[in-house]
Amino acid sequence: MQTVKMVVTGPYSAGKTQFIRTISEIDVVSTERKISSEAERLKDATTVAMDFGRITIDDDLILYLFGTPGQRRFDFMWEILTEGMLGFIVLIDSVRPETFREARNILEVFRGYAQTPYVVSANKQDMPDAWSPEDLRIALKIDKNIKVLPCVATDKESVKQTILELLYSILEGIEE
Amino acid sequence: MALQGNLRDFSTTQLLNLVSLAKKTGAMTLETDDNSALLYFREGKLIHASTNNRAGRLADMLLEAGKLAEKQVKAIERQPKQLSDKALGIDLIRSGVVTQQDIIKSVKDFMLDVVYSLFSWTEGLFNFNPGVKPSNDRITVPLNLDNxxxxxxxxxxxxxxxxxxxxxxxxxxxxxxxxxxxxxxxxxxxxxxxxxxxxxxxxxxxxxxxxxxxxxxxxxxxxxxxxxxxxxxKPEGVQTQKKFMSRAEKKLAKKQTPTMKRSMVERLINRIKRV
Structure with missing residues (x-):
């Protein structure tokens, strides 16, 4: 049995856990803890080690999705999670410009860990205050060769499309 | 699509850069506790600027540029029928008070002065409304944002x-x-x-x-x-890839040729399409 993995990363509260939950065939193995800090109380719980989802491809192949913890104090987990990954997805909270700089930093850190293909996913595109993927590309200075995709992490089709686009990028990388 | 936030998180410089690169057309409002500004853009170029205490009317711009005296501005304001900026500009050129170049330069200098003052705003809400244009009576001068x-x-x-x-x-x-x-x-x-x-x-x-x-x-x-x-x-000569491969990576690299990897990715694609 062969296993491959993709990593879903991004700033705190970008929707990483939800993204994996939407597509995983198993209940996501989550390491969420209640949030104690008032400043970070955007949600009730946050991922402290990783989230873990699975999609069985066939009898011989399984895809694992790993979600990184968004808070910086748990970033010692990041490099461990990137080992052997096929590619990664950087999830951005399109309605919170205060997280864009952090998203950019995370992207740079992950590019440093591994030279694997990646896509940027502009989450929460269903919300009225969402920045468009085109504006996010400029705001985050994302190279024109990298895909910046609209996404709604609660919508299965949207999550599927993001993963497919990453796979197409991986395929293009092999062909080059 | 919205383009709004706080200057604390996304600075005036970054905002102007975004508008310029995306060649946006529309109106940008910026608001702090004490001040507000309104900027109009056309295809990424600044075309008009004003603030809550500098309305961006032609007579005031010419006064600031020293092309009109205060007495002349007051006389213009006293006229029973207020002229639009465009009509006033034509009147002033015809009567030889100013030249067309004076008007263009005064409007440009005024816009620059307004927009430079915004760089010191480190906090405040901004909101971009696409497609909104200044009223027809205003004189607009396109200004490249790079400088x-x-x-x-x-x-x-x-x-x-x-x-x-x-x-x-x-x-x-x-x-x-x-x-x-x-x-x-x-x-x-x-x-x-x-x-x-x-x-x-x-x-x-x-x-x-x-x-x-x-x-x-x-x-x-x-x-x-x-x-x-x-x-x-990244500077030339800097190691960009990890020096060491993990055990899992070594195992995968040893086992997989590009053909095998392609076949695996195609299997993943076919399966994900069916999820």
Whole structure:
């Protein structure tokens, strides 16, 4: 049995856990803890080690999705999670410009860990205050060769499309 | 799509850069506790600017530029029927009080003055409304934002924001982009930095060669980055890949040829399509 993995990363509260939950065939193995800090109380719980989802491809192949913890104090987990990954997805909270700089930093850190293909996913595109993927590309200075995709992490089709686009990028990388 | 937020998180320089690169048309409002500004853009160029206490009317702009005396402005204001800016401009040109060039220059200088004042706003809400145009009676002059962004960056006084944008001067190099340099007004310091740009030179080394401190070099590089004149690259000769492969990576690399990997990715694609 062969296993491959993709990593879903991004700033705190970008929707990483939800993204994996939407597509995983198993209940996501989550390491969420209640949030104690008032400043970070955007949600009730946050991922402290990783989230873990699975999609069985066939009898011989399984895809694992790993979600990184968004808070910086748990970033010692990041490099461990990137080992052997096929590619990664950087999830951005399109309605919170205060997280864009952090998203950019995370992207740079992950590019440093591994030279694997990646896509940027502009989450929460269903919300009225969402920045468009085109504006996010400029705001985050994302190279024109990298895909910046609209996404709604609660919508299965949207999550599927993001993963497919990453796979197409991986395929293009092999062909080059 | 919305384009709104707080200047605390996304600065005036970054906003203007976004509008310019995305060639946006519309109105941008900026609001602090005490001040507000309204900027109009057409295809990425600034065409009109005003603030809550500087309405951006032609008579006031000409007064500020010294082309009209206060007495003349008062006389214009006393007229029973208020002329639009365009009609007033034509009247003033016909009567020989000002030339067309005087009007264009006064409007440009006024816009620049307004927009430069916004670079000191470090907090405040911004909101961009696409497609909104200034009223027809206003005189609009298109202003390229590249020079505005460069000059605005030169006025940044907070080191903290620059450190956030350019944290590791010793780990990155610069590359000059394809954007023509002849269209922008570079200072001698800008040129000194550009002359030292080389894939082997880190930004810290460029600063050292020019005897610049970190704040100076950050300000210059940040401005040129925002204006799209340079881009950040990894210095030549720096190990970009991990030195060691993990056990899992070694196992995967040993086992998989490109053909096998392609076949595996195609299986993944086919399966995900069916989820």
């Amino acid at each position: 505005v962004i460069l000059e605005g960056s030169r006025r940044i006084q907070e080191n903290e924001r620059l450190v956030d944008e350019l944290p590791h001067l010793d780990r990155v190099s610069l590359k000059v982009t394809d954007k023509p340099l002849r269209d922008v007004k570079l200072t001698p310091d800008d040129w000194r930095v550009i002359s030292h740009i080389h894939p082997r030179n880190t930004i810290a080394q460029i600063a050292q060669a020019n005897s610049m401190d970190e704040f100076q070099i950050r300000k210059i590089v940040y401005g040129m980055l925002q204006a799209g004149l340079v881009e950040i690259i």
